[in-house]
Amino acid sequence: MKNKQWLLAARPQGEPTRDNWQYTETELAEPGAGEVQVKVEYISLDPAMRGWMNDSKSYIEPVQIGEVMRAGAVGEVIKSNDDNFSAGDKVYGNFGVQSYAVCSTKGIHKVDPSLAPLERYLGVLGMPGMTAYFGLLKTGLPKAGETVVVSGAAGAVGSVVGQVAKIKGCRVVGIAGGQEKCKYLTEQLGFDAVIDYKNEDVKKALRSACPQGVDVYFDNVGGEILDAVLTAINLHARIVICGAISQYNNTTAVKGPSNYLSLLVNRARMEGIVVFDNAPHYGEAAQEMAGWIAQGKLKAKEHVVAGLETFPDTLMMLFKGENFGKLVMQVEHG
Amino acid sequence: MKNKQWLLAARPQGEPTRDNWQYTETELAEPGAGEVQVKVEYISLDPAMRGWMNDSKSYIEPVQIGEVMRAGAVGEVIKSNDDNFSAGDKVYGNFGVQSYAVCSTKGIHKVDPSLAPLERYLGVLGMPGMTAYFGLLKTGLPKAGETVVVSGAAGAVGSVVGQVAKIKGCRVVGIAGGQEKCKYLTEQLGFDAVIDYKNEDVKKALRSACPQGVDVYFDNVGGEILDAVLTAINLHARIVICGAISQYNNTTAVKGPSNYLSLLVNRARMEGIVVFDNAPHYGEAAQEMAGWIAQGKLKAKEHVVAGLETFPDTLMMLFKGENFGKLVMQVEHG
Numbered sequence: 167m168k169n170k171q172w173l174l175a176a177r178p179q180g181e182p183t184r185d186n187w188q189y190t191e192t193e194l195a196e197p198g199a200g201e202v203q204v205k206v207e208y209i210s211l212d213p214a215m216r217g218w219m220n221d222s223k224s225y226i227e228p229v230q231i232g233e234v235m236r237a238g239a240v241g242e243v244i245k246s247n248d249d250n251f252s253a254g255d256k257v258y259g260n261f262g263v264q265s266y267a268v269c270s271t272k273g274i275h276k277v278d279p280s281l282a283p284l285e286r287y288l289g290v291l292g293m294p295g296m297t298a299y300f301g302l303l304k305t306g307l308p309k310a311g312e313t314v315v316v317s318g319a320a321g322a323v324g325s326v327v328g329q330v331a332k333i334k335g336c337r338v339v340g341i342a343g344g345q346e347k348c349k350y351l352t353e354q355l356g357f358d359a360v361i362d363y364k365n366e367d368v369k370k371a372l373r374s375a376c377p378q379g380v381d382v383y384f385d386n387v388g389g390e391i392l393d394a395v396l397t398a399i400n401l402h403a404r405i406v407i408c409g410a411i412s413q414y415n416n417t418t419a420v421k422g423p424s425n426y427l428s429l430l431v432n433r434a435r436m437e438g439i440v441v442f443d444n445a446p447h448y449g450e451a452a453q454e455m456a457g458w459i460a461q462g463k464l465k466a467k468e469h470v471v472a473g474l475e476t477f478p479d480t481l482m483m484l485f486k487g488e489n490f491g492k493l494v495m496q497v498e499h500g
Numbered sequence: 501m502k503n504k505q506w507l508l509a510a511r512p513q514g515e516p517t518r519d520n521w522q523y524t525e526t527e528l529a530e531p532g533a534g535e536v537q538v539k540v541e542y543i544s545l546d547p548a549m550r551g552w553m554n555d556s557k558s559y560i561e562p563v564q565i566g567e568v569m570r571a572g573a574v575g576e577v578i579k580s581n582d583d584n585f586s587a588g589d590k591v592y593g594n595f596g597v598q599s600y601a602v603c604s605t606k607g608i609h610k611v612d613p614s615l616a617p618l619e620r621y622l623g624v625l626g627m628p629g630m631t632a633y634f635g636l637l638k639t640g641l642p643k644a645g646e647t648v649v650v651s652g653a654a655g656a657v658g659s660v661v662g663q664v665a666k667i668k669g670c671r672v673v674g675i676a677g678g679q680e681k682c683k684y685l686t687e688q689l690g691f692d693a694v695i696d697y698k699n700e701d702v703k704k705a706l707r708s709a710c711p712q713g714v715d716v717y718f719d720n721v722g723g724e725i726l727d728a729v730l731t732a733i734n735l736h737a738r739i740v741i742c743g744a745i746s747q748y749n750n751t752t753a754v755k756g757p758s759n760y761l762s763l764l765v766n767r768a769r770m771e772g773i774v775v776f777d778n779a780p781h782y783g784e785a786a787q788e789m790a791g792w793i794a795q796g797k798l799k800a801k802e803h804v805v806a807g808l809e810t811f812p813d814t815l816m817m818l819f820k821g822e823n824f825g826k827l828v829m830q831v832e833h834g
Contacts, residue, residue, distance in 0.1 A: 225765050225767075409764070410764075413761075422759070426770070427744055427747075429770060437763065443767060
């Protein structure tokens with residue numbers, strides 16, 4: 167049996183291209199003691215992957231040249247040398263961009279395919295959902311009646327941020343690209359207002375969408391949109407820095423927020439988050455979110471692209487704003 | 501009797517020039533009911549004045565064209581129509597850049613010239629001292645053993661920030677311009693290390709001055725120095741945004757911090773402060789600071805320039821980094 171893999175071949179300057187990747191097929195290894203062999207079924211594609219391709223200090227080690235690209239994924243245990251896992255178990259782990267993984271059972275956990283489709287464990291029931299939940303509630307600290315703005319609102323994290331803010335009684339304004347996404351946010355997810363950054367002046371649109379100003383801003387994009395929101399924040403506003411997808415492929419310096427002195431004028435705060443810090447509390451969060459899903463208050467949407475071979479192009483959908491919902495790659499096992 | 505006044509004549513583009521100001525002499529008015537007439541003795545010159553000259557929304561109304569320039573000041577009551585104030589009392593208030601003020605007694609308070617020279621009530625015992633005290637302790641939240649970095653370290657606010665951080669058991673690193681200031685900070689104020697931004701590469705110098713990284717950064721200057729410190733912060737660092745004097749005279753957009761994503765990597769926070777929010781607690785702070793002064797733990801330095809007529813040039817000393825200690829203008833009453 168062959169294992170199909172995507173390796174990091176070279177570090178990108180700006181946008182990743184096909185040349186940054188190497189496709190390879192290797193003999194599938196047997197699991198050692200305490201290890202499992204997993205057939206990977208769905209692979210999570212996330213903006214953070216762009217950062218892991220750089221050779222620079224961050225919250226996690228860079229992927230090394232020649233290594234299988236890091237990725238969270240779900241799959242099925244084929245062989246197990248750990249009594250806690252059996253063949254047929256569905257599991258989540260950092261399996262990487264490959265069709266099979268052989269790895270230690272440390273850091274993998276079972277998921278229940280009878281509760282939700284497997285790919286959902288990469289979205290609302292996985293890291294993006296946790297990121298939204300803890301970032302909004304622990305760092306954004308929204309209060310009922312406040313106005314919460316979220317960018318990347320139709321994405322994996324943003325769509326959950328907005329829905330959780332609605333559950334908490336906030337006015338929710340989403341920023342997304344294109345009419346289809348905007349319509350989805352108001353009509354399907356109950357957002358109070360949306361701003362189509364591809365077709366509207368965000369600064370002006372914020373004024374009408376947020377007549378009471380902005381109390382919490384959950385930022386996934388950075389750049390001009392962050393600067394626009396800074397002109398609309400209220401006293402004691404909280405800005406959650408979750409990501410800056412507009413800046414990840416820059417070949418020049420990241421655009422810093424020119425309007426950051428609005429933090430001073432408004433005694434406001436800007437704070438960065440990394441989801442892993444909340445690992446001890448994932449269980450409670452998953453339980454609460456599952457309850458909301460069961461009650462129909464929290465909806466999930468995945469954007470599934472079939473075929474491991476599509477990886478270099480599928481990843482780029484994130485940076486072009488082409489995914490609509492959580493971007494997931496499905497591995498086809500013939 | 502004539503009242504000598506500096507009025508705002510025009511709003512500046514970039515650096516204020518002589519043309520932004522109008523000097524005038526008017527008849528001195530008599531105080532009305534509930535008012536006092538004050539002979540102004542020392543006038544506080546502060547970076548914030550640059551912001552008040554702009555016609556833009558901030559934490560306080562802009563000064564209008566044709567108005568006496570706003571300024572905190574201390575002086576002596578000459579005539580009083582308020583039983584709580586008598587001729588001869590020394591008082592602090594927003595008396596403006598003029599030799600006499602006639603104003604309501606709301607918002608003015610007595611100061612005790614037997615405890616400290618009058619000009620000190622514009623520095624460590626006044627707004628800059630309060631800004632440092634509350635900004636560092638309430639927002640910076642320094643813990644003993646942590647590293648605190650402060651820019652504008654030889655200025656009115658910065659010098660107090662550093663000394664209070666020392667009192668709290670922190671390693672304190674000051675960033676200031678020129679050898680004389682740097683020497684003063686280590687030899688007179690007990691700073692652990694200093695960085696001379698005019699003669700050193702700040703980013704490199706931070707690495708040796710802060711071997712354990714930066715836990716609290718108190719920023720008075722913004723621009724390149726803020727960006728340099730962002731490369732050196734620790735997990736859960738707190739950045740206090742007090743001002744950005746390097747940016748106040750920009751004719752182009754403020755330089756936003758390109759390295760702000762370090763907040764994400766380090767789960768760190770950047771927060772703005774305005775001293776007035778702490779007004780209910782000024783009394784307690786003043787008492788604690790007076791104790792530190794009495795014990796020799798907190799030293800004050802004022803830079804006094806004589807002559808109301810020097811105002812346009814004296815103000816510019818702030819933006820050129822020419823003041824050494826709290827910049828104060830002394831009004832000479834012939």
